[in-house]
Amino acid sequence: MTTSIAQDVRFIQRPEGRIAYTVQGTGPLVVAVPGMGDLRSTFRDLVAPLVSAGYRVAVMDLRGHGDSDTTFRIHGDVVTGQDLIALIDELGGPAVVLGNSMGGGAAAWAAAERPDAVAGLVLYGGFLRNPKASAFTAASLHGLYRLLFVKPWGAAFWASYYKGLNKGTKAPWLDEHAAAIRANLKEPGRMRSFRQLTIQLTHAPVEARLPEVHAPMLAFVGDQDPDFKDPEAERQWIASLGAETVLVPASGHYTQAQRPDITVPGTVAFIDKLRRAGAEATGARETGAVATGTAANGTTGGTSVLQAWTSRA
Numbered sequence: 554m555t556t557s558i559a560q561d562v563r564f565i566q567r568p569e570g571r572i573a574y575t576v577q578g579t580g581p582l583v584v585a586v587p588g589m590g591d592l593r594s595t596f597r598d599l600v601a602p603l604v605s606a607g608y609r610v611a612v613m614d615l616r617g618h619g620d621s622d623t624t625f626r627i628h629g630d631v632v633t634g635q636d637l638i639a640l641i642d643e644l645g646g647p648a649v650v651l652g653n654s655m656g657g658g659a660a661a662w663a664a665a666e667r668p669d670a671v672a673g674l675v676l677y678g679g680f681l682r683n684p685k686a687s688a689f690t691a692a693s694l695h696g697l698y699r700l701l702f703v704k705p706w707g708a709a710f711w712a713s714y715y716k717g718l719n720k721g722t723k724a725p726w727l728d729e730h731a732a733a734i735r736a737n738l739k740e741p742g743r744m745r746s747f748r749q750l751t752i753q754l755t756h757a758p759v760e761a762r763l764p765e766v767h768a769p770m771l772a773f774v775g776d777q778d779p780d781f782k783d784p785e786a787e788r789q790w791i792a793s794l795g796a797e798t799v800l801v802p803a804s805g806h807y808t809q810a811q812r813p814d815i816t817v818p819g820t821v822a823f824i825d826k827l828r829r830a831g832a833e834a835t836g837a838r839e840t841g842a843v844a845t846g847t848a849a850n851g852t853t854g855g856t857s858v859l860q861a862w863t864s865r866a
Contacts, residue, residue, distance in 0.1 A: 562620050565636075565643050570622030572636050574613040578604035581672075581828060581865045582644055585612040586637055588654025588678075588806075589750055590711050592619045592734060595653060597726070598813040599820060606821050609865075611648075613640055615656075617746020619737060628750035630680075631758050633659035634666060641670045647862045649673040649824050653809055654780075655680050657772075658759040665762035672855070672862035673827045674796075675820050676772040677809040678780065681791065682760040685782075702748040708738035711747070720777035720805030722812055730810075763794060767855055770796035771823045773816050775804035797823070830856075831863030 564571040575593065583603055585596045593612040603610045615633060616625040625632075637659055641648045647670050652660035657679020664671035701710055712735035719727055738744050774781070774788040781787040785800060792798040799819060804811040809820075834856045 564620075565640050567625075567636055567639060569626060570616070570624035572613055572616065572622075572640065573620035574611050574640060576609060576611040576644065578607075578609045580607040580609050581862050582641065582646060582648040583608045583610045583651065583824065584637065584641060584644075584648045585610065585651040586633065586653070586656030586659055587612075587615060587618070588652075588656050589615070589754065590618070590715060590734065590738075590747055591615075591653070592730070592737060594730060594733065595807065595810055596651065597810075598724075599651065599809055599817055602817050602821055603824070606825065608824065609644075611640065611644055613637070615750070617743055617750065623740075623742030623746045625746065626749070628746070628753050630655055630658040630662055630754070630756055634662035637663045638667050638670050641667075645865060646670045647672045647858050647865075649675065649827060649862065651675045651677070651809075651820070652679055653677040654806060655754060655756070657681065658756050661766050661770075662759045662762055664768045665765035668765075668767060668855075669858055669861075671768045672831075672858045673824065674766075674768050674770040675823060676770065676791075676796075677816060678775060678778055678806040679772060679791075680756045680759070680780075681763060681794075683756045684780070699748065699752065702744060702751060704744060707744050707748070708735045711735070711738060718779060718806040719811055720779055721775065721803035724807075724810040724813075727810070766794070768858070769823075769827060769855060770794070771819070772796045772798045773801050773808040773819070774798065775801050775806060775808045775811065777804060778806045780806050827859055828863055831859035831861075835860045835863065 587595050600610050614621040617623045649672050650660040657676035712731045716731050772791045774784050778784045788798045788800050801808045801812050809816050
């Protein structure tokens with residue numbers, strides 16, 4: 554089954570299997586990471602505008618999702634971040650990374666683990682910490698996942714739940730996308746992989762590394778995102794980390810798909826700004842001036858990474 558945005562699906566070998574990805578365009582590298590139970594095509598509205606703006610855009614599948622192998626035994630933010638770093642290195646980084654949901658958490662972890670590989674971050678409903686819940690609640694949910702995400706009802710249940718996370722404005726292709734997710738989960742081994750991810754997933758390793766994230770960051774938070782008890786409070790917390798933030802009206806968890814009228818131009822403008830900053834720093838160095846560029850989170854350590862990223866054009 555083909556779930557790609559482009560037809561040319563490629564693979565990068567990892568210790569337990571292969572990660573699928575597509576890549577289009579030329580210019581500085583941008584890599585997009587979807588969330589749990591999703592497909593690469595969730596970024597369909599972003600790829601063409603970014604390619605037209607002069608970027609090389611890669612979109613990967615999570616372990617066990619889309620066209621990636623189902624042989625992986627370990628899942629979650631950390632290993633997804635490791636897969637992301639491997640893909641950036643494979644394609645010739647650094648890269649600006651786009652992440653939705655847990656993909657945003659994995660991107661932030663990667664930025665802390667390999668600051669030289671991540672020139673910037675754009676998050677769409679990104680999970681940077683666990684929702685507040687008791688140990689009993691967390692254990693109960695894991696038990697529920699073992700019951701829900703099995704054949705024959707697991708694929709249909711998740712596809713329906715996925716649609717429910719799209720509170721507010723709906724993408725015109727949401728029904729088609731949910732049907733593709735359902736069909737993908739029915740393929741051999743995929744429901745098992747998805748169930749393993751739901752049980753293993755924790756964002757605690759991401760939150761612990763946030764003080765080490767110095768890449769410029771833009772975060773979109775849907776004002777109706779059901780995954781956040783208080784979306785505005787979550788936006789404010791992310792802003793306190795030094796990120797630029799946007800509370801997206803009439804949107805749930807998938808702001809990149811639900812409100813492309815806001816997230817697409819916002820994403821392109823942010824990445825263009827990073828590109829100008831990198832070019833200006835390079836120009837200053839070549840003329841003998843001192844580069845004093847400051848990253849969006851108030852640090853100066855990202856200037857050399859932006860220069861390296863811009864030079865990949």
